[in-house]
Each structure stands twice: as structure tokens, then as C-alpha cells.
Amino acid sequence: MKAVVFDKTGGPEVMKIVEVPKPEVKPGTVLIKVRAAGINFADTLFRQGQYVMQPQLPDTPGLEGAGEIEAVGAGVTNLRPGQRVAALGSKMYAEYAIAPATQVIPIPDSISFEQAAAFPVQVLTAWHMLHTSHDTRPGQTVLVHSAAGGVGIVAVQIAKAAGARVIGTVSSDSKAAIAKEYGADDVINYATKDFAVEANRLTGGRGVDLILDAVGATTFDKGLTCLAPFGHLILYGRSGGPPAALNLFRLFEKSTKVSGFVLYTVAAVPDVMRRGIEDSLKLITEGKVKLLIGKSFPLAQAAEAHKFIESRQSTGKLVLIP
Template structure:
């Protein structure tokens, strides 16, 4: 089968189309005929050898996909060939991908495969930060960094649906209008404005109750200047580089807390995963959460897709179509 392969770590140019053996449905897994593979910023770190998981070269990137079930392994009794699903797995930039049965999500008919590929990682990351790591509710202010991105544009909508006031940060004015369209109350261009000063101004000096930060180096420290008393900063990525080590005494002044988040800590907990999936699908049905597929690329153009997400020009979800 065709897949995107890389034999060495490096820039987007190391990705190329090649042939690898088609995966088999081992016990407890299913094989999906991939119609759409989700691209995540983390895939670019994986490609460079800078992610939590290290590639086993030659390797195939990708941790999520949507398509039809092609074959079902022993013990994966809830599934049958032909079912429309999305799932979290590995090596998904390919025509077929093996996914553990407990990480397969049946897709509602109303969602396209591209929308399905936009669901597992980005929607569930946003949902669990807002509702598992934090208890987002009406009356709170949530500051969402890189709010036009894949996780960001979802987090804006889920926080709004919970009744929060939402402030987004973005690096361009065109992204700012998009984030407004998706419901943010205020948007700050953090390339041209000090977002901490702006957040404090917009909240009458109080700051944000929750800050969702996956930018890191350029945002984390400044975020501590605009977190509200008893507020919470969740660090869940480092698109702008790793932040400086935190001196915990910085937290005293506001009685603030800082936590980390990775969806891989939630994935092994089926009950918590199920609630996030059900609640997110409910928001989609109610029209409160719209999945924005910013751009779809043919599988052969994975390198171009990685260049695009790293260029900071992309909005919403990027997908690959085999």
C-alpha cells in the first residue's frame, strides 16, 4: 500500500510517498481504509525527533484517521467491515491504518471523512482541557492561544458553549476575523500587541480564569501576568519552543495553578474518553461546535502540508486524502 515514509529526521522534505506492507487486524484492533488522515502540529515534532514518542526509522507519521473499517481482529466484536469510523492510532498517513478497537469512534452520518479526521485529537484535547482538567463554566474568562489553529478554533467554541467569555490570541488580522466568526468575544493579535496587557484591560484588571497555552516560549511567562486570582494555566504544547523553567514562587501572587495536559493520559480511561466523545458530538448536533477543515492535501503532498502548518498560515484542521 502507499504511505508517507521518512527514513531520517529533518524538515518536511524528508517525507515522501512509498510502499509499505498493508497492516493486518491483530486481536483487539481494526484496520481502517483511510479516506482522510488528520495532520497535527505534533506530527512535525515527531518528524524532527522532538516529540514524546520517537520515530522508529523508517517510519510513517500520523496518529488519527477516518474511513471505513476494512477488517476486524479477534476481540474487536463491536465493529464490522464497512462501518464509518474515526480513530486514534499510529502510522495513519497511509491508505490503511491499524487502530486499537478501544480508540475507534463510530462517525455520525452527518460528518464527512475530513470532518471525522478533524475530530479525535483536536476536539478531544480541547474538550478534556476545558472539562476534565478544568471545570469551565459561565462567568469565567478563558484565554485561548493560537485560537485560529486546529485545537484553538475548537476550544473557542467549546468554551463559549460552556458559557465562558472567550478571548483568543492569533498572529494575523485575517485569523482574528475568523476566530471572531467562530464566537470569540475578543481577539488579540499577539504579534503586534502585548496579550497580557490586553487581557487585563479587557477584563478590568482581573485576568483570565483559564489560559490554554500550546505556544510555550513566547506566551507562558507573560500568561502569568494575566491569570486571574485562583486561575489556571494549562500548558499542552510548545509550537513556539519550550518555555523557560517555572519558578513556582511566581504562583503565590495570584494563588494560580499551572498544569500540563496530554490526551495520551486520557486515552487509556474509556469512561472519561466516552464522555468527551458523547458531549462533543452533542455540541456538533446542536450546532454549537463546527469542525473547520482548513485545507485538504493529497497523500503525496504531506511535505507541503507540513510546510503549511509550520508556516503559521494554516487555520483549522489540515487533512491528507489517500
């Protein structure tokens, strides 16, 4: 089968498409014929050896994908060959991939494989930050950084569905238009304006109740200055570089809190994982969350896809089609 492989860490050019043996299904796992693999910003860090998990060279990127189950391993009783699924796994930039059965999500026929590949990482990350790490409710104001990006555009919609007012930040006017189209009440271009000053102005000086921050270096410290009393900042990534160390006494000023989020924590708690899957699939089938596929690339163009997400030009979800 064909797979994207890199045998040294580095820039997008280290990834090549090569012939490798088809993986064999093991107990507790399923073999998936991949129809669409999701691209995540995390894949670019993995390729550079800067992600929480280190590549085992030669390695294949890909944390999520969608397709049909080709075979189920011993002990898997709730899934069957032929079923349409999305999955959290590894080495998904390939024609076939293995995923643990506990991380395989059957998908309704109304959701395309491309949309399904956009679901496991970005939708569940947005849902769990808003509803597991935080209790997002009507009357709250949520500030979503990179609001036209993969996680961002979904977070905007899930926060709106929960009844919150949503302020998005983006780095261009064309992205601002997209974030608005997907429901953001206000959008700030943080390349040209100080987002904290704007967020304080837009909330009459009160500040926002929740900030979803995966940019880090340029946003974290400033975010603390536009939190409302008892506000909450969730740090879940560092696309703009790691933030400076936090002086905890900053949190005394308005009784605020900062927390971290990573989806792996949720994936290890099946009940919590299931709650997020059920509610977010409901939001999608009800049309309250629309999955924006920003661009599809053939598998052989994984390097171009990585260049695109790193360039800050991309919007919504990028997918690879084997």
C-alpha cells in the same frame, strides 16, 4: 498500498510516498481504509525526532484518521466491517492503518470523513482541557492562544458552549477575523500587541480564569501575569519553543495553578474518554461546534502540508486525502 514514509528525521522533505505492505489486523485492533488523515502540529515534531514518542525508522506519521473499517481483529465485538469511524492510532498517513479498538469512534453519517479526521486529537484535546482538567462554567473568562488554529478554533467554540467569555490570541488580522467568526468575544493579535496587558484591560484588571497555552516560549511567563485570582494555566504544547523553567513562588502571587495536559492520559481512561466523545459529538451534531477544514492535501503532498502548518499560515484543520 501507498504510505508516507521517512527513513531519517529532518525537514518536511524527508517524507516520501512509497509502496509498502498493507498492515495486517491483530487481536484487539481494527484495519481502517483511510479516507482522510488528520495533520497535527505534533506530526512535525515527530518527523524531527522531537516528539514524546520517537520514530522507529523507517516510520510513517499520523496520529488520527477517518474511514471505513475493512477488518476487525480477534476479540473485537463492538465494531464491524463497513462502519464509518474516526480513530486515534499511528501511521495514519497511508491508504490503510491499524488502530486499537478502544480508540475507534463510530461517526454519524452527518459528519464527513474530512470532518471526522479533525475530531479525535483536536476536538478531544480542547474538550478535556476545558471539562476534565478544568471545570469551565458561565461567568469565567478563558484565554485561548492560537485561536484560529486546529485545537484553538475548537476550544473557542467549546468554551463558548460552556457559557464562558472567550478571548483569543492570533498572529495576524486575517486569523483574528476567523477566530471572531467562530465565536471569540475578543481577539488579540499577539504579534503586534502585548496579550497580557490587553487581557488585563479587557477584564477590567481582574485577569482571566483559564489560559490554554500550546505556544510556550513566548506566552507562558506572560500568561501568569494576566491570570485572575485562583486562575489556571494549562500548558499543552510548545509550537513556539519550550518555555523557561517556572519559579513556583510566582503562583503564590494570586493563588494560581499551572497544569500540563496530554491526550494520551485521557485515552488510557476509557470512562473519561467516552464522556468527551459523547459530549463533543453532541456539540458537533447540535451545530455548537463547527469543524473548520482549513485545507485538504493529497497524500503525496504531505511535505507541503507540513510546510504549511509550520509556516503559521494555516487555520483550522489540515487533512491528507489518500
